[in-house]
Amino acid sequence: MKRIIYLLVGVATLAAVVALKTPASGQVEGDAAPIYGVKLPSGYRNWPLISVARVGAPVNDIRAKLGNDIAIKAFREGTIPYPDGTIIARLAWKQVVSEENDNAIRIVAEKRLPPDQVQKLLDESFVAGPAINVQLMVKDSKKYASTGGWGFAQFDDGKPADEATLKTCFGCHSPAKDRDFVFTRYTP
Amino acid sequence: MKRIIYLLVGVATLAAVVALKTPASGQVEGDAAPIYGVKLPSGYRNWPLISVARVGAPVNDIRAKLGNDIAIKAFREGTIPYPDGTIIARLAWKQVVSEENDNAIRIVAEKRLPPDQVQKLLDESFVAGPAINVQLMVKDSKKYASTGGWGFAQFDDGKPADEATLKTCFGCHSPAKDRDFVFTRYTP
Numbered sequence: 001m002k003r004i005i006y007l008l009v010g011v012a013t014l015a016a017v018v019a020l021k022t023p024a025s026g027q028v029e030g031d032a033a034p035i036y037g038v039k040l041p042s043g044y045r046n047w048p049l050i051s052v053a054r055v056g057a058p059v060n061d062i063r064a065k066l067g068n069d070i071a072i073k074a075f076r077e078g079t080i081p082y083p084d085g086t087i088i089a090r091l092a093w094k095q096v097v098s099e100e101n102d103n104a105i106r107i108v109a110e111k112r113l114p115p116d117q118v119q120k121l122l123d124e125s126f127v128a129g130p131a132i133n134v135q136l137m138v139k140d141s142k143k144y145a146s147t148g149g150w151g152f153a154q155f156d157d158g159k160p161a162d163e164a165t166l167k168t169c170f171g172c173h174s175p176a177k178d179r180d181f182v183f184t185r186y187t188p
Numbered sequence: 189m190k191r192i193i194y195l196l197v198g199v200a201t202l203a204a205v206v207a208l209k210t211p212a213s214g215q216v217e218g219d220a221a222p223i224y225g226v227k228l229p230s231g232y233r234n235w236p237l238i239s240v241a242r243v244g245a246p247v248n249d250i251r252a253k254l255g256n257d258i259a260i261k262a263f264r265e266g267t268i269p270y271p272d273g274t275i276i277a278r279l280a281w282k283q284v285v286s287e288e289n290d291n292a293i294r295i296v297a298e299k300r301l302p303p304d305q306v307q308k309l310l311d312e313s314f315v316a317g318p319a320i321n322v323q324l325m326v327k328d329s330k331k332y333a334s335t336g337g338w339g340f341a342q343f344d345d346g347k348p349a350d351e352a353t354l355k356t357c358f359g360c361h362s363p364a365k366d367r368d369f370v371f372t373r374y375t376p
Contacts, residue, residue: 045376046260048234052250052281054242055293056312058305062240064252072234093240093375101371104360105243117246124244128375172292183289187281187316188233 096129224339284317
């Protein structure tokens with residue numbers, strides 16, 4: 001199932017291994033991901049939210065995109081291409097049923113909806129559960145010139161994903177070339 | 189449909205109107221919401237993410253909870269009750285189909301899944317669309333003593349929701365009393 005998620009980012013065209021000696025933004029933590037040499041940026045979990053989304057079965061996730069200050073400014077101002085130093089972090093969690101939430105929702109829903117619709121509403125209501133992984137896009141137009149200026153990384157519980165996984169990243173982002181390879185749009 | 193969302197927060201027990209003269213955290217913007225006198229905090233859209241969730245049809249939203257620094261610290265450390273000054277912001281957006289995203293997902297999914305499962309995956313994949321509203325919980329154990337220490341507010345496109353809406357907030361949070369009336373759990 002996890003392989004589906006990895007593959008959802010497509011088929012890459014880059015094979016060169018690039019070592020990132022000077023990270024694009026601030027401190028970094030832990031091991032570098034292969035190919036692009038991207039590390040998990042320190043403090044990324046505190047970055048502002050760009051937007052949220054979800055992917056259906058069998059992936060069944062709820063996901064959030066966070067951005068560093070350069071990213072957030074560019075998203076809000078509609079700057080294309082994104083400036084060097086932009087980092088986008090995609091966090092995904094398994095969607096899980098919350099009985100607590102459902103009980104609260106049910107009380108109110110039962111006053112407004114017929115029973116079958118209440119059940120449908122509850123069947124489709126989820127909260128975020130266990131983390132799946134964190135994926136990063138790091139903009140450095142010179143260093144990553146052969147992949148649209150973007151370096152890609154994926155971390156599973158802090159550990160970088162393998163080269164085979166990262167080779168799939170750029171190809172699938174290519175359809176978004178006119179938006180500098182970024183699918184996500186900022187939602188105020 | 190919007191009324192469902194309003195009603196999902198329950199039946200309140202408080203009727204008193206409390207004017208919030210000194211906001212719990214920093215600058216505030218615009219008009220105050222009724223009953224609790226809560227204003228939209230300046231800069232809340234830059235706050236870190238607590239977690240994400242979604243509510244099924246007919247609500248069909250994807251939602252994110254953001255927290256100010258006091259909130260984030262308390263969530264991460266498991267501090268119960270939440271300290272005075274805690275503010276939690278729930279942002280919700282209509283879930284919408286993204287043809288761009290679906291096209292990218294389809295390319296990869298077709299290599300891994302039979303056609304009916306590809307369609308199911310796409311049918312259940314959404315991005316955030318138009319904003320629905322922003323709801324706030326503001327902790328002030330003295331000021332809001334009669335509602336568990338929490339003041340509630342809702343803003344629709346920056347405009348505070350009416351008193352009838354806010355009267356529903358506390359009642360529905362009551363089942364979460366042992367977690368200081370907060371349903372959401374932090375997801376790393």
